[in-house]
Amino acid sequence: MLISKQKPLEEILNYLEGDKNIFVIGCKGCAEGWGSGGEKQVAEMKSTLQEKGKAVTGSVVVDMLCDAALTKLKLRSYKKEIAAADSMLVLTDGAGVQTVAEVVDKVVHPGCNTLSAGGGHAEWKESERCLECGDCMLEFTGGLCPIARCSKHLLNGPCGGSQGGKCEVDPGIPCVWQQIVDHLAKLGRLDKLERFVAPKNWSVSLTSGPPVKRFS
Numbered sequence: 752m753l754i755s756k757q758k759p760l761e762e763i764l765n766y767l768e769g770d771k772n773i774f775v776i777g778c779k780g781c782a783e784g785w786g787s788g789g790e791k792q793v794a795e796m797k798s799t800l801q802e803k804g805k806a807v808t809g810s811v812v813v814d815m816l817c818d819a820a821l822t823k824l825k826l827r828s829y830k831k832e833i834a835a836a837d838s839m840l841v842l843t844d845g846a847g848v849q850t851v852a853e854v855v856d857k858v859v860h861p862g863c864n865t866l867s868a869g870g871g872h873a874e875w876k877e878s879e880r881c882l883e884c885g886d887c888m889l890e891f892t893g894g895l896c897p898i899a900r901c902s903k904h905l906l907n908g909p910c911g912g913s914q915g916g917k918c919e920v921d922p923g924i925p926c927v928w929q930q931i932v933d934h935l936a937k938l939g940r941l942d943k944l945e946r947f948v949a950p951k952n953w954s955v956s957l958t959s960g961p962p963v964k965r966f967s
């Protein structure tokens with residue numbers, strides 16, 4: 752179960768600056784278990800956003816937000832509410848935020864920080880999507896995690912070796928930084944890449960950071 756904690760409200764409101772209409776999503780799985788994005792927290796967030804002058808076009812709490820097929824199916828019933836929103840605020844761990852970015856063509860805002868895997872988690876068994884860094888940066892990368900999905904864990908990419916959309920370290924996998932650029936271009940939000948992301952402070956995570964690869 753991924754352990755997550757809501758980001759400070761001020762940080763969330765900074766993310767939402769310039770967006771008037773928001774759709775809020777939570778998860779009945781890990782986020783409900785940890786009190787970061789279940790039914791209660793989604794209802795509270797809706798009231799808070801309304802108090803702050805935002806319009807909440809709709810909200811939903813999905814059973815397992817990191818299950819892309821399930822999430823896609825569930826969100827079909829909210830087409831109008833999602834279309835009316837400027838962006839999506841996702842109250843769950845990094846895996847769930849990335850699902851929403853994958854299935855909805857909207858800007859996604861991470862409302863939580865993921866601190867630890869806390870054991871196994873459900874989806875994307877074939878590939879790691881979140882390395883539980885404790886200070887989620889998906890806001891600046893279109894909802895794709897370069898810490899987990901870039902071979903060099905680059906925070907400001909791509910590296911000079913990205914070729915034809917493939918990773919130079921393993922040409923069998925896509926270069927996530929190319930995917931980030933393509934996704935933000937599609938959303939008309941390449942401006943998000945103008946911000947320099949400082950080196951990570953791993954002390955806020957319950958893990959010790961990405962595994963170190965040693966070459967002999």
Ligand code: SF4
Pocket residue numbers: 844845846864865880881882883884885886887888889896897898899
């Ligand atoms: S930036 Fe990546 S590793 Fe950090 S919490 Fe978000 S998804 Fe997880």
Ligand code: SF4
Pocket residue numbers: 900901902903904905908909910911912913914917918919920921925926927928929
């Ligand atoms: S090619 Fe892309 S995914 Fe591979 S290390 Fe460079 S930036 Fe990261």
